[in-house]
Amino acid sequence: MSRCLVILSGEAGLERLVQNGCSSVEVWPDFSSYDFVIAADRGQIIARDLGIIPDVLVGDFDSSPRPDSTSAAEIVVFPREKAFTDSQAAIDLAFERGWREIDVLGGLSGRLDHTMGNLGILAKYSGRARIQFFDGLNIVTMLHPGSHLMNARGYRYLGLIAYGEAVRGLTLRGTLYEVTDFTLPPDTTRGVSNEITSDPASLSFREGRLLAINSRDPG
DSSP: OOOEEEEOOOOHHHHHHHHTOGGGOTTOOOGGGOSEEEEETTHHHHHHHTTOOOSEEEEOOSSSOOOOTTTOSEEEEOOSSOSSOHHHHHHHHHHHTTOOEEEEESOSSSOHHHHHHHHHHHHHHTTTOEEEEEOSSEEEEEEOSEEEEEOOTTOOEEEEEEOSSOEEEEEEESBSSOEEEEEEOTTOOTTTTEEBSSSSEEEEESBSOEEEEEEOOOO
8 A cells, every 4th residue: 555654843862763774763763755745844854864855845845944945845834823734734734645654753752732732633533544653663553443463563562541531441461460341541551551462463453542552671
């Protein structure tokens, strides 16, 4: 299936990982495998360090140099005063242009308000597109009711968090801590720091929205 890569404004830790060479991190995807690339504002610096020329560059460019015609095939400039972030602009653009498999590099370890806002973007498109955020330490996606296979993908931990409301009918198999027809409320850490013991693990639930987080320790 065709996939779109969205590169967000780089947090300092993410920029260091990229500058040190993605080959040192076994969990990086093959960046050359994407069919379309959108970079948001300072994400153009990450793209440059990865050797990628984005198909589209979006943002108000308050945190990175103003782009020129060599920066991307298409440039979309927004005013600094706006009712959405550059991250949302980039992901909305990907969806509007028909992409339903969207991997988002960055957006997890910078300012907390931006991170929480990005989780809201996952909720916005839950059930309409498969979107996941990743940064070399975490992969975050939002699942809708049904059955899902969870691959370890080089990450040790699997965390599950109910988003906004209780997740009902949760059944987990192939994990260190398994549950059957369990209700996971949104105000608990019960689903944090599980581990996949049989790859892929399987999960299913019938109500709610579930944040699924694959993560690993640094180093």
